[in-house]
Amino acid sequence: MSQTDENYYENRNSLFQKNESEKFKQDANAVKRGRSRLFEITFYKKGYMFASAILSIISVAASFIPYILLYLILKEILPHLSDPGSIDASLLMMYIVYIIAAVIITLVTMFGALMCSHLAAFQTLYHLKIEFASKLASLPLGYFNQNATGKLRKVMDDNIESIELFIAHHFPDLVGSFAAPVILVLLLLYFDWRVGFVCLIPIALAYVIQAVSFGGKNKVMFLKTYQDALEDMNSSAVEYVRGISVIKIFNQTVYSFKKFHTSIMNYTEFCIKYTYMCRAPMTAFVTILNNISFFIIPIGIWWVTRTTDYTAFALTFIFYLIFSASVVSPFMKLMYVSNKGDVILDGIGRMDETFNTPSVREPVSPADPKAVAGRSIRFANVSFSYTEDNEHKALSDVSFKAEEGQITALVGRSGSGKSTIAHLIPRFWDVDSGAVYVGDTDIRDLKTDDLMDMVSFVFQDVFLFKQSVKDNILVGKQNAADEEVYAAARAAQCDDFIRKLPNGYDTIVDSKGIHLSGGERQRIAIARAILKDSPVIVLDEATAFADPENEYKIQEAFKELVKEKTVIMIAHRLPTIRTAHQIIVMDEGKIAESGTHDALIQKNGVYKKMWEAYDSTLSWRISQNSDLKSDSRNSNDSNGSDDSNGSDDSKNSNDSNGSKNSNDVRKNIPKNVQKTDVSAQGGAV
Numbered sequence: 001m002s003q004t005d006e007n008y009y010e011n012r013n014s015l016f017q018k019n020e021s022e023k024f025k026q027d028a029n030a031v032k033r034g035r036s037r038l039f040e041i042t043f044y045k046k047g048y049m050f051a052s053a054i055l056s057i058i059s060v061a062a063s064f065i066p067y068i069l070l071y072l073i074l075k076e077i078l079p080h081l082s083d084p085g086s087i088d089a090s091l092l093m094m095y096i097v098y099i100i101a102a103v104i105i106t107l108v109t110m111f112g113a114l115m116c117s118h119l120a121a122f123q124t125l126y127h128l129k130i131e132f133a134s135k136l137a138s139l140p141l142g143y144f145n146q147n148a149t150g151k152l153r154k155v156m157d158d159n160i161e162s163i164e165l166f167i168a169h170h171f172p173d174l175v176g177s178f179a180a181p182v183i184l185v186l187l188l189l190y191f192d193w194r195v196g197f198v199c200l201i202p203i204a205l206a207y208v209i210q211a212v213s214f215g216g217k218n219k220v221m222f223l224k225t226y227q228d229a230l231e232d233m234n235s236s237a238v239e240y241v242r243g244i245s246v247i248k249i250f251n252q253t254v255y256s257f258k259k260f261h262t263s264i265m266n267y268t269e270f271c272i273k274y275t276y277m278c279r280a281p282m283t284a285f286v287t288i289l290n291n292i293s294f295f296i297i298p299i300g301i302w303w304v305t306r307t308t309d310y311t312a313f314a315l316t317f318i319f320y321l322i323f324s325a326s327v328v329s330p331f332m333k334l335m336y337v338s339n340k341g342d343v344i345l346d347g348i349g350r351m352d353e354t355f356n357t358p359s360v361r362e363p364v365s366p367a368d369p370k371a372v373a374g375r376s377i378r379f380a381n382v383s384f385s386y387t388e389d390n391e392h393k394a395l396s397d398v399s400f401k402a403e404e405g406q407i408t409a410l411v412g413r414s415g416s417g418k419s420t421i422a423h424l425i426p427r428f429w430d431v432d433s434g435a436v437y438v439g440d441t442d443i444r445d446l447k448t449d450d451l452m453d454m455v456s457f458v459f460q461d462v463f464l465f466k467q468s469v470k471d472n473i474l475v476g477k478q479n480a481a482d483e484e485v486y487a488a489a490r491a492a493q494c495d496d497f498i499r500k501l502p503n504g505y506d507t508i509v510d511s512k513g514i515h516l517s518g519g520e521r522q523r524i525a526i527a528r529a530i531l532k533d534s535p536v537i538v539l540d541e542a543t544a545f546a547d548p549e550n551e552y553k554i555q556e557a558f559k560e561l562v563k564e565k566t567v568i569m570i571a572h573r574l575p576t577i578r579t580a581h582q583i584i585v586m587d588e589g590k591i592a593e594s595g596t597h598d599a600l601i602q603k604n605g606v607y608k609k610m611w612e613a614y615d616s617t618l619s620w621r622i623s624q625n626s627d628l629k630s631d632s633r634n635s636n637d638s639n640g641s642d643d644s645n646g647s648d649d650s651k652n653s654n655d656s657n658g659s660k661n662s663n664d665v666r667k668n669i670p671k672n673v674q675k676t677d678v679s680a681q682g683g684a685v
């Protein structure tokens, strides 16, 4: 494995290691909110941030020096206007050198402040994102039911990244914006307190307008509504893209896909309303700040009619006219940072909602996985409900034992609780009552990582990361050698097709032009599980949608995977579980019956009915095919086509003309088989 690979896996490992980098997780007894939380996060890299703050203050202070020097230059020039030769040129030169030096100091220190804040920001962002992803991995699956992917994506991408923006840019600006007004006010009052006071009036007026228009609860409410609307639009957009195939098939558009359309309209409506609301006060704020001279000029006119010392008047008046223009920038920045700060604070609140959600509970003194006796799985009086009110129980008092080294199959109609059983084994959810045991140990007494090492899961809906095929298999065992990966792929019947991909094992899944079929994806998932080599395997309807060739290969792969393992298997097709050591038949969250295939057939109960329904479906399919064949032959005959290619042609025309032919099919089905078809759908296994 190359050095780069090793680094990659170290990084990826840390995603899943709890307690290792929980620097942003809040102590339950001292949960911070709002500004104190923002500054807690901002000062994660204290050294850099203090350096940034100090440099920023120096930069702001230095930026006012040219104005003072300008005053001194005017003071030197104005009294000597009638005799320019008497101006001390060397003094003026010195002032100009000082001005250049001040400008350089301003720029260099601001650059230093931004460098420090950026270094801090990138490191903070890295750790925050890692910890957030790690937190997501530690949450129970139920959390993702209630929180749409789009919402979590927004928190991860927008809200957390806005913290980076705050630390990198807004923080130095904020420090500068607080320092600047203080220095400004002092300078304004220092040179002539009366004119200075006049300059402060418009500044105060602008801030009163701001505070009245946007301050207090109003602003908080508005921000919340804005973020909610944005979040809603994000979630709907993700749902829209994910469901694009359904939207296309049913000829929906962005207008008729109501949820997305409504969320866009709500957002737009809110933005327009907000813009209208901001229009007047913002215009007033900006206009007043940009026109402080408007307040100074009347004072100047009044003063000039009353003074005799025109030089002193001109010096003060010109200085204040120039200096008042510099007031705009720091005050505008302060307003901008304070507005942005509120958006960021709201984002932090949303991020903390996730951080403060309890993770899957870890035992205080966990059991030693090596000391666990046996690898059987036992459900003891397990009840479970997805809803907190416990209204609808997905499982009620379920007890069974899946013996070590044996295959236990779960069957039952849709919604009977099979997947729920499968999901409780790796603790995707915790039981409401009763317990699940691996060997003699309650799974809640094991550390989640240890439990995960014991269980492999092959989902029906295989998720492959947009990484190389090899990396996708390596998810099963991150430090496996290449040879182990190839061996697992061979055992999972996927080595052949992987090697035919453009870059073999290094081909990026779902990259341009690379598409893997459902069956191929499933075999990669099985290769993962084979590589993981855990003693307990949970298979969730893994062959449900495979074509015959793929199903054969998947079955071959399964044979390798399940050797000497405790297997719990949910299967759609009854023949695949015929040889299972134990079959558990679920009905409405309860075990209806259990036993071997022969014993259950003998029992003449629900399981036997399922077989009868299954047989009828088979005979229905056979009669449907033969009827269609004879139909097509007849129609080909009547069209005078060649007999030898008739059946294939008719198959194609059936495919492209579904509705018409489905009516034909119905006509050809005997009445008793039509009935069986309906019941077979209800009792899918």
Ligand SMILES: Nc1ncnc2c1ncn2[C@@H]1O[C@H](COP(=O)(O)OP(=O)(O)OP(=O)(O)O)[C@@H](O)[C@H]1O
Pocket (backbone or CB within 6 Å): 145, 386, 387, 394, 412, 413, 414, 415, 416, 417, 418, 419, 420, 421
């Ligand atoms: N994430 C969930 N949130 C809320 N209710 C759920 C959730 N998953 C399943 N249920 C409910 O729990 C019950 C059992 O569902 P489960 O998925 O275990 O059935 P199943 O037998 O596996 O069905 P299928 O064969 O269709 O996959 C059903 O009533 C279902 O509606």
